[in-house]
Structures are given as structure tokens and as C-alpha cells.
Amino acid sequence: MAYTTSQPQTGGILSRLGFGARARKPAAQAEEMKRVQFTSPILPYVFLFPQLAVIVIFFYWPSVQALSSSFYIEDPFGFGSTFVGMSNYTDALFSSEYQSIALFTAVFTLLVTFFSLAIGMLLAVKADRIIKGSSTYKTLLIAVYAIAAPVAGLIGMMFFDQHIGTFVKMMSYVGWNMQVGLNYYDTAFAMVVVAVWKQIPYNFIFLLSGLQNVPVSVREAATIDCSSGLRRFWTVTLPLLAPTAFFLLIINVTYALFDTFGLIDVMVKDKPANNPITLVYKVYNDGFRGNDLGGSSAQSVILMIVVFVLTIFQFRFIERRVHYN
């Protein structure tokens, strides 16, 4: 499976790809089975038990609870709950606050995905061409790959700090009085920059390895057929990179939606009121700060549906990708 969205960058690299690329169709799993297998009435269950137990207790149980509590309103004093049908959902979807957060989330996702992919691509293309010093560049470009989101948020926040922030000082020379944490748009700008900063190495690694997987013979054929480097890139390299790029597109969308939680939490400094936040942050905020269990659960379910749609989308693509090869 290509994206387990809760995973920070590091959790993903092998597992995301391992599933995203190789196990193309889990449904076809039965046919790919080993020719020879053991048969035993109990052993497979013994091996499976620990994993299944953990999953049932810590995944299915909470998931079912999320679904069921999304139809109830919890009494604020904890004296039980009332069934309210879909009203938690309608309250969420039709509130202007939710809508504006959803809008911000969409714009944030779009910007982060676009810039981190574009910059990652630019760097990968350049690094692919360089012969001298390429390993030094590579090391420098992927070094920050595994920095946790809240740490990235902390460092970013310092750069955008009112008193000490280098970036703020630089901007004041061109007349931009940045007030990150106070001004909605300034905060949003800072968030996008930090989120892009953290995501570039990830895209860089994937795109570079994608580029290096383009067979030398194909490159040579393209060099003979087409003299313009830019045109070669658009007509030969990019189409061959399409599977990787599409895969990264989904990863980046889910990154922006979910993995940025720590970054946002640190950057808004516990004052979400006048700052931009994403939908996931709102789930957390309503649930833990606002004690609105029903509303938070309903929002969870809405997000689950979004993830679900993305997953289906990706599976359709992965099936298509089989034909590429």
C-alpha cells in the first residue's frame, strides 16, 4: 500500500514503495502464492495471532467506535449520550468554519504538493546529470529527509519568529512586515514553506531513482533522435517518470493532509483561533480541546472517506501501471 498517511516520512520509504510498486493487485494475491506451502491446522494462526490481536484491539475497535460515536452527542458532564443521526455530519459540513478550514486544507495541500514536487524534480534532474560531486550533493539533499514534523515546525518557527527570525528580518527590507502567528496569511505562508522544505528530500530521492532507472539505451536513443535537451525531457524522460510522479503525487497529498500535523501544531503554538489549520488539526482540536466527541468523530469519518477515495484512486492507477511494464 502506497501510503499509510499517519507515517512520518521515514516510516514510508520501504513500506510505501514495497507495497505501492510491487504488490500491484492485492486481490490477485491468491494467484501469486507459493507453489509449495505448509499446511497445518493451527500453526498459521499462531503466527498471525499477535499481529491480528493488536490490529483488532487498536485499529478495528477504535474505528468502529469512531463510526458509532459520530452519530451521538456526548453529554458535556459525561452522563451518557444522545443519538442524533447525521446531525454531527451536517453541523460539520455546513458550518462556515469547517468550510473555510477545508478550503485552507485544499489550498495548502495544492501548494505543498506542487512546490515540493517541482523543486524535487528540478534538483533530481540536475543531480542526475552531475558526475563530479554527485554523491556529496545527494547526501546534502537527503540529509534532512528524516527530520520529524514538529522539529521542522520548531526550526521553521524560529526562522519566522518576530524577534529573532532571519526570514522576517530579510522580508522587512522589502517592506513585508511578517507577523507569523498573528497574521493569518503570513502564518499560512510560513507553514507552506516549512512543509515544502521538509518534503523536498523525499521527492528528490524517488525522482532521482526514477531517473536513474531510465535505461541508458533509451537515453542514448533519445539523444540521437532529439537535439533539444528540454524537449527530450518533456517527450521521453517525463513520460517514463510518470508512474513515479503519480505515485509521489498521492504521497504528497496525503503528506500535506496528515503528516503535517506536528508541524502545524508547533507553528500555531496552541493558538489555532486566528491561525490557519488543516482538517486533521481540527479533528484533534475539537476532540481533545473542545471535548466534542461526536463532532470530532464525524469529522474523522469524513476524513476516512477522503483517504478511502484516494486509495481507490491509487489502486485504479496501480492496475493501469501494470500495463506500462
Add this chain to the structure above:
Amino acid sequence: MYRTRFSDHLVLILGALFLCTPVVVAFMTSTHTAADIHMNGLSLSWGGHFVETYEKVLTQKGGFTGEITGARMVMNSLILGIGFALGKIVLSMMAAYAIVYFRFPMATLSFWVIFTTLLLPLEVRIMPSYQVMSDLGLLNSYTGLIVPLLASATGTFYFRQFFKSVPEELLEAARIDGAGPFKFFIDILIPISRTMIAAIFIIMFVYGWNQYLWPMLMTTDERFFTLMRGIKSILQVWVGSQIPDYNEAFALAVLAMLPPVAIVVIFQSWFIKGLTESDK
């Protein structure tokens, strides 16, 4: 034959500067005093207070209850990272072994039960997960910190892919050599998975180390705070203070990012190989 142009280097240098400067600045700034930082802002030069700042961060008891030191947070982060990585490897290897190497009626169902966990990230089910943990009395415990994170299929899928790539003849040869399910698992499969186990360990360790949301919910007792959780609380203290402890915040950030960055730099060939191989 492509000739490298100066502009190629320029782009790469700018990219490397953009990505790495903040990390260098964070480290350099952490060696200055708080007052110095407050006056002069972030710094690219060595401040000379490295030892005292890091000593203070690691040993001084902080927090509201005064029970937590930086060293303790480092230890908790290590426990979370290592515990999570080990748990993940053990559980997922066993499950993947059952799925790939056994023929049994519930195989497809088990596969889907595990597979589905990939659809719903922890972030969208935090409230109910928190409640389950609270019902089970696992708040503020290492078990509560680690075990629920194991409820995902990433490792299982990775090992499943790997096991499927193991030549079938190996199992056949082993069976002719008289190895049963346990013997094959221990004598053959685990040893040939060594490199994979190491790679997964590193990746999962970093994942565990970097956890933020879950430890934040699970631990109110400061003795269980991890570095990530510490970052959150240092910021909470910060609000309202005259001269915030910038240097300590940076030192904490440096401690928190040191292991992941070191691991990625040292093992980068593994990471990249992992990518290229699974992309085939």
C-alpha cells in the same frame, strides 16, 4: 554526451543550501546564550556555550513537576524507537510468514483484515483510540506508547513482498532436506532476511523516534515524555516568558533530529537501494 554546465551546479548548491542551512543554523544558534540570540537573532557562527547548554538541557530537571530531564526524554525516545522497531519486526515477520508460506482457509480474510489498516491513518481515529487506551488503563505506560502503533500493516507488507521474492526452490530444497515450518523459518528464512530486517529496523526506529501526536495524547505523566513531547512542552512554557530559552529549544531540536539525520546519512545507500529495488 551531456556536458555539465555551471547552472547545474548552481541549482544544486542553492537546493543544498535551502535544505541544510536551517539545520546548521539550528545547531550553531544552540551554542549561543538565550540573551545573545534574543539580541542578535539566529546565527551561523559558533557561540561557545555548547557544553553548558547541552548539559543543562540533558540534566536539568524541567517541566511543571520537575521530574523530567533531557536525558530522560532521550531515553524515552530510544525506548519508543527501539521497542516499536523490534515489535514491528517480530509481529510482521510472523504474520507475513503465515500469509506467504501456509495454505489455510482464513488466509485471504486475514490478509484483508491486516491490509485494511493501511486505509485509515492514526490521525483520523485518534479520539476513539485514546478512549480505548484509557479504558484499558494504558495511558502513561510504555505499552500504551508502543503497542497501538504496531496496529498497522506496513511491516507485514514489506516482509510479505520480501518473502514472495525468495526463490521457491529454497523452501523445496529445505523440505527435501527435512526442514519443517519452524526449522525453515529459523534456519533459512530469518538468516536470509537479515539485511531486510536491519533496513526495516532502521526505518521503523526513525518512525518510532519521530512520533509526535500519539505520545502527546498518551502521556500526561512527564516521566514518559519523549523528545518530541518535550518540544511541545518547552513551547508551552515559552509563551509569556520575557526572554524565551531559544538556545535550549534549539538544543532540544538538535537532539531530536540528530539520530534520524545521522541514520539517513550513514545508511543512505540502503534507503536508495530499497527504493530502486522495490520499484522494479
Add this chain to the structure above:
Amino acid sequence: MAAIDISSVGKIYNGGVRAVSDINLDIRDGEFIVLVGPSGCGKSTLLRMVAGLEAISEGKVKIGDRVVNEVEPADRDIAMVFQNYALYPHMSVRQNLEYGLKNRKTPKAEIDERVAEAARMLEIAQYLDRKPRALSGGQRQRVAMGRAIVRKPAVFLFDEPLSNLDAKLRVSMRGEIKRLQRRLGTTSIYVTHDQLEAMTLADRLVVLNGGKIEQVGAPLDVYHTPASTFVASFIGSPAMNLVKGEIHGDRLAIGPGLLSLAGFAPASGAVTVGLRAEDMRLVPAGDNSLPFKVEYAEELGSQRLVHGLIGDQPVTVAVSSEAELASELHLSIDPSRLHFFDAENGKRLAGKAPAATAAPVAGKIQPVA
């Protein structure tokens, strides 16, 4: 050492796909049997059923006096050599050889002795402490054989063991396998798709096609009297030419050509005629010859393969490299060297026909289109 008795064995996979049907084969103690056929003919499946790696859907397999259908592979007293060698990559050569014996609780002293003996036999003694990845393909192949030999099994099973080697090594390993098997006298079943390998190794060949046995016999018998057009085209290189012909009395018409059969006609009417490339001779134009339109020639050094057409049917002829070529040649063949097959089902028609019994009136022979 043991005889193997395969009776009425069939294999049906889950989902009803039939891979092998009704195989009957008696393998004598010490015999070297080669299963040969194109990919998908069921030869590997049959071997794997004997090994116990594949369940037997129908029939019985006996090794020695014991029906082994329900016996675990480890308990069948067999050893197997795999195409990709299947060496345990994390174990040294010595550990690879020892593993099966250790699992059988063989005493340490005996393990050492057997490993040393096998290593000497295969000349791999100096590699015993290396890991398989430090060995060349040929050396790995030897280790794989060694792993089989140390077990002293009743039966060796070979599943295309040489197909991962380069051509030259394949020839020398082929000889070595043959020599070892002679020396040890162990009953062996060997699977290959390479007819040359099959011919050179086998005491008896089993030609399989579509999950059924086409022919069983000594290599030369199979070569000289192929039981069907399938066997004829599969065994021998270049493959036997198969052309449409028509028998009228004592005469055979192939395209525009006409041959006298000198009493060898096995039937009358349409038949498939088999002509080995090396059985044909160049003759001057005239009666009793087949006009041959030359398309191109392949030089093999010792001889020359000439490809061309008789009528519109492609035929390959082996001639000496001194023979002069023209665009149009004439071929002749000793009627006793002709092979006749049923035009419908491809089965061989008996060699010599009963003396011109129901021959139709001669003289009205028309060339077959």
C-alpha cells in the same frame, strides 16, 4: 537405490487445470531416465510429484516397495538438484551440504566423512568454507550436486540443472553428471527441454507432450523410429522435415516430385512424410527425385544446411560443405529411411508396408497440391 513405479499418475490443479494425465512408467534400479518435452508439457510437474513437492491427484508412485503418495519429501529417500541450484545463501558450502544430514540426526563423524567424499568427487574441497555467492555458476552447480550426493538417496531428481550455465560449461557438466551417475549407480530422473542433453544423458528417454507420454525408449530408438510427428520434430537437430505427401501404390508424391517406395509403402492416400536432413542426397535431375528450390544455406563447417522448398513446403537438407549449390537441386532418399505418419493424428505408420496389397491402379498419379 530403488526402482520407481509410476502408475496411472495424473495431476489436476486447483481450478481444474489438468497438467499431467495417465502416466505409466517403470524405472529400473540404477536407470537414468530423462523426461524431455517443450515447456508446459508436464515434465517438471511429474518430477515434482515424484519428489513430493506436488500432490499426486491420480494414480500411484512407488519408490522401491513403498507407495509414497502420502510421504513427506524429506522421507522419500530422494535428493533433488534445482535449476537455480537453491543453495542456502547464508550458509557456507559445507553447511549447505551438511544441512539435510543434520536434520536427519546423522552422527557428526559420518557427516564429515560424507561431505569430504562428495567434495573430493566433485572437486569442490577448496570451496567448502565459501558462501555460494562467492562461487561461479559451475561451482554452484557442483555444490548443488554435492548436496544431493551426500544424502546417498535412493533416487536423484534433476530439474533442468544445467539450463543456467553457458553452453560450454553445459557440455562439460553434462558429461560429469553422466559419469557420476554411472559411478554411484543411483536411479535418476532428469528433466530438460534440451533434446541434445536428453539424447546424450539418457538410458531411456521419455518424450512428453501436453501432459501425456508420446514415446519411451532408448535415445537412438526414439531418434530412428519416432512414434509421432511430435517426437520426430522434437528429437534431432536440425528437426526432421515433415511434409505432406500422397502414396499411390508403390509411389510417393511430394509436391511436384515422385519417389518409388520399393515396397516400403505403409498405407495409401495422404500421409505426413518425415525426411531427416542428413538422409537426403543430391542427385542429378531425373526420375525418382524431388525438385528442390534453394533459398539459402547455413555453413556449419563440417557440413552445410541448405534451406529451400519442395513444391511449396519448406525442407532443410544437410550436404557436405564441398557440394556444389545451384538455385535448383534434386534430392533423393533411400525409401527405407522415410518415416510415415498418419496425416490426421500424426502417429507413426508401420515401417514396412505389406507387399502392395490393395494398391490402387498405378499410373494415374497426380502431384499433390
